[in-house]
Amino acid sequence: MSITALAWLALYSVAILLSFSNPLFGSLGYLLEYYMRPELQWWGDQLPAFRWNLLVSLVLGGTFLLRRSSLRAMVDVPAYAVKCLVALGIVMLLVSLVFAAETSRSLQNALQWYKMALIFPLLIVAVVRTRQAFCAFVTVHMLGALWWGWNAYIDPKRSQGRLLDIGSGDSLNDNAAAAHLLTVLPFALICLLTVRDRRVRLGALLATPAVVNTLILCNSRGATLGLLAAGGASIFLVRKGFRLRLAGAVIAAGLLILFLADPQFLTRQRVSSEYGQDGSAQERLETWKGAIRLIEDHPFGAGGDGFILLSPKYIPLVVEAHEGELRAPHNTFVLVL
Secondary structure, three states, X not given: OOHHHHHHHHHHHHHHHHOOOXXXXXXXXXXXXXXXXXXXXXXXXXXXXOOHHHHHHHXXXXXXXXXXXXXXXXXXXXXXXXXXXXXXXXXXHHHHHHOOOOHHHXXXXXXXXXXXXXXXXXXXXXXXXXHHHHHHHHHHHHHHHHHHHHHHHHOOEEEOOEEEOOOOOOOOOHHHHHHHHHOHHHHHHHHHHHOOOHHHHHHHHHHHHHHHHXXXXXXXXXXXXXXXXXXXXXXXXXXXXHHHHHHHHHHHHHHHHHHHOOHHHHHHHHHOOOHHHOHHHHXXXXXXXXXXXXXXXXOOOOOOOHHHHHHHHHOHHHHHHOOOOOOOOOOHHHHHO
C-alpha cells in the first residue's frame, strides 16, 4: 500500500475515533473524505471498496447525538433558516409525488437534497460552536481545496479548454468543481483579514492562488460571473472597518487572475460579452425561452430533472442539434422556477 493511501487511512481513522470525544472531528473527517475520495484517486484501489462517506456521515450524526449535551451552548437565534429548509423539503416531496415529470427520478433528486440539508445546514452548524472549531473546519476546507489545486497544477487534464478529473462525487469536472471552489474564497479572505492564528492565515495564503488557478483551468463562465457578483456584494456586506482592506484584497485577487489567466480562459470569458455571435450562447437563450413555456404549462413545477426530461418537447431544435441528447437549462433561476 502506498504512503498516500496509508496516510489517508490513518487520518480518516483518527477523525472517526476522535469524533466520539468531540463530533467536530467527524465533520473534519467528512471534509477529508470529500476532498480525497478514494474511488477518485490513483491510490483508491489499494483500499477496500467501501462507502467511506456514508460511514463518516453516520459517525458524525451518531456522535453529535451522544455528545451534544457536552458541547458549548449555541447562540439563541431565530431558526428562520431551519423553518425555510423544512418547508422547502415538504414542497419538494409534494411536487415529486404529484407534479413531477418522472416521480422516481424527482424523488432521487429530493433525497440528494435531504442528505445535503442534513449534513451541512444542520449537523455541521450544530458541531462548529466555537471560534477555534470554526477555524479548524475552515482550515481543512481550504487545505482540501489546496489539494485539488495542487493536482490541477501538476497534472491538468483538459478537454476543449475545460478541466477534467478534479472534484468529488457531486462536483467532478469544470463547472461543478468551480462552483464548489467558489465557496472557499470568502473563507480564505476572512481568514487573511481577521484571523490572528498564523497557521490558519498560512492555509488561506496557500489556498487562495491554488483555488484561483484551478478556477481558471475550469474555465467556467458561470463561476466567473459568481466571483464578480460575490466580490461586488462583499463590499456592501462587510463591516465598515474592514471595507478598505477587503477592497484591497479584491483588487489583489483580480490582479492574480490576470497574472494566471491563459489565452483559453481569456478567449472563453470574452464570449460572454459577445454572445450574439456565439452559437452556444444563442442556444442558451432559446433554452430559457423554452423554460418559460414549460413554466406556463407546469406552474407547480415538473420535479427534479423535470426540464431535462421535457426538453425534447420545449426545445426540440436544441435537442436535435445535439443528436437527441436531453438538455439542461444551464440557469439556476430557471431551475428554481
